Each structure stands twice: as structure tokens, then as C-alpha cells.
Amino acid sequence: MPPAADPANAPETPPEASLAQSAGDARRARRRTGQAGLEEQKRAFLRLVSHELRTPLNSILGFSEIIAAELYGPLGAPQYKEYAEIIRMSGKKLLKLVNQVLEIGRLEGVELEVxxxxxxxxxxxxxxxxxxxxxxxxxxxxxxxxxxxxxxxxxxxxxxxxxxxxxxxxxxxxxxxxxxxxxxxxxxxxxxxxxxxxxxxxxxxxxxxxxxxxxxxxxxxxxxxxxxxxxxxxxxxxxxxxxxxxxxxxxxxxxxxxxxxxxx
Missing domain, CATH: 3.30.565.10 (Histidine kinase-like ATPase, C-terminal domain)
Incomplete structure (x- = not known):
């Protein structure tokens, strides 16, 4: 049975190799940190969009529905009711788009529990x-x-x-x-x-x-x-x-x- 190798006699790693390995480790660490930062930025962006776009859109939809339904009395000219309905439908389309964009961002890289x-x-x-x-x-x-x-x-x-x-x-x-x-x-x-x-x-x-x-x-x-x-x-x-x-x-x-x- 051959004798066990003596660690003291093992060849030393060249300084250049040690420096290259350290540099590679540092790059990988920065990459991981950068990816984590990007993910946090994406989550922050989605939270911002969710609040800053959905909130005014909900107001537009709510008040246009009130106007179109003439809840507080007739509007006078029939065109006002028609215009309120156009505002409401346009708001619904925009809200659907916002929700879909947010859904795309939320689903990327996610695993759902089945x-x-x-x-x-x-x-x-x-x-x-x-x-x-x-x-x-x-x-x-x-x-x-x-x-x-x-x-x-x-x-x-x-x-x-x-x-x-x-x-x-x-x-x-x-x-x-x-x-x-x-x-x-x-x-x-x-x-x-x-x-x-x-x-x-x-x-x-x-x-x-x-x-x-x-x-x-x-x-x-x-x-x-x-x-x-x-x-x-x-x-x-x-x-x-x-x-x-x-x-x-x-x-x-x-x-x-x-x-x-x-x-x-």
C-alpha cells in the first residue's frame, strides 16, 4: 500500500492562480449581488406601478360609472352620458393592460403550489x-x-x-x-x-x-x-x-x- 501523501510536500498553488481564482470568486459574488438587486428593483417597480396606476384608474372607473348611471340626476345633453361610458370603457381597457403587465412580471421565475x-x-x-x-x-x-x-x-x-x-x-x-x-x-x-x-x-x-x-x-x-x-x-x-x-x-x-x- 503506497504511503499517504504528505501535505507539507504538496506543490504550492502559484500566486497567479490564486489571484485569478480570487478575482473569479469576486466577479461571481458581484453577479449574484447584482441579480439580487435587479430582482428587488423589479419587485419595487411592480409595487409602485400597482399603486400609482391602479389607484387613479379605479377612481376614473368609479366616477365615470356614477356619471353614466346619472345617480345624482340627469346630465342634460345625452352626449355627456355617452362620453362618460367611453371614459369608463377606456379605463377598463387600460386597467386590464396594467394588470396583465403586472402579471407577466409576477410570474417570471415563480413556481406555483399545485x-x-x-x-x-x-x-x-x-x-x-x-x-x-x-x-x-x-x-x-x-x-x-x-x-x-x-x-x-x-x-x-x-x-x-x-x-x-x-x-x-x-x-x-x-x-x-x-x-x-x-x-x-x-x-x-x-x-x-x-x-x-x-x-x-x-x-x-x-x-x-x-x-x-x-x-x-x-x-x-x-x-x-x-x-x-x-x-x-x-x-x-x-x-x-x-x-x-x-x-x-x-x-x-x-x-x-x-x-x-x-x-x-
Missing amino acids: GPEAIEPAFEAAVFGAAGDFVRGVHSRIIEGPDLPLVLADPWGLRTVLTHLVQNAAAFSPDDGEVRLRAEARDGWVDLFVEDDGDGVDAADLPRLMRPFEQGENALVRRVEGAGLGLPICELTCRAMGARLALSSEPGKGLVAKVSLKVA
Whole structure:
């Protein structure tokens, strides 16, 4: 058995190597400190935006609703009521945008706590949450199938994803179109589908729809007002739950959004 090495006889680390290692450690420490500082700045910014934008917007919405409803008596000229309604609707759009931007920032790098969730109540909640988007004769249909197992999901996250997908499908459906919700179980997963009968989109344009604020040139993105944040919020929420979101489409054949969740 060879004798143990004597630490006293071990070769000394060259001073240059020690200096280089120290410099590398210092750079890594500064990088970690800088990243922590950026995260704190982002949180502070989100808190500021949440208060400084939401507070006046809530006042605009509240007082415009009071004026439009003529709670304190008639306004006189009918145009005043019309203008108050325009203010209210514009305020609602801006508040929705603020909430979506804040949601994008909140979800980045977050892991949501998941537990057993049922599919049917989530489908029903999504259709109810998107009720205001079913206009022009567009309607929804939940396709019933065999009994499904519970899935691992965050209850808020699952309903948020499905509501956004149903809203998106309703917005891009043709007049009297149908939004379909269905689910299929496979090998430890459950796939949830939200389908529409819209114009569809070229497969090469699908990745663009997943990027925040991306408007692109396709009618799927341009035809309806919005900042293009609904699908990115769905993608981030799915990641935070350990789920997967995939889009598929062909021009003229609508869009299919598939959310894959692990069986509980």
C-alpha cells in the first residue's frame, strides 16, 4: 500500500492562480449581488406601478360609472352620458393592460403550489369568466367524455389559463362560431383542448403569439384590440404549475390550444 501523501510536500498553488481564482470568486459574488438587486428593483417597480396606476384608474372607473348611471340626476345633453361610458370603457381597457403587465412580471421565475384539481369545474369557471367575450352569436360547448382523473394544478392558475384561452378563442371566432372545450387522458397526463373556428394562423407564426407585446402581421393578432399578453401569461402560468402549453393551427381551420397537466 503506497504511503499517504504528505501535505507539507504538496506543490504550492502559484500566486497567479490564486489571484485569478480570487478575482473569479469576486466577479461571481458581484453577479449574484447584482441579480439580487435587479430582482428587488423589479419587485419595487411592480409595487409602485400597482399603486400609482391602479389607484387613479379605479377612481376614473368609479366616477365615470356614477356619471353614466346619472345617480345624482340627469346630465342634460345625452352626449355627456355617452362620453362618460367611453371614459369608463377606456379605463377598463387600460386597467386590464396594467394588470396583465403586472402579471407577466409576477410570474417570471415563480413556481406555483399545485394540488389535485378537477377538470369539469375548471372548464365551467373558464366559460363563466369569459362570458362577456361571447358576442356576435359566438357560443361555447364543453364536450363531455369519459371520467377523467384529477390533475396537479394551482386552482387559480388553471382557471386563469383556461379563461384566457377561451377569451382568445371567442375573440377570433367568426360570427355564430363555436368555442369547444374537451379533455383526454393519456399515460399519466391529461390534455385540455380549447378550439375555435376562426381563420387560423400559419404554423410559422405560432411562436410569435407566445411573445409578450408581439403583434405580428397575421390577422389572428391584428384583428382584435389588445397588447398580445394573454397567451404569454398562459405560457408562464403553465410553466409555474409544471404544465405545458402548445398551439396548433392551419390557415382557415381555427386555432387549437392544448394544456397538458400531470395526473394527481
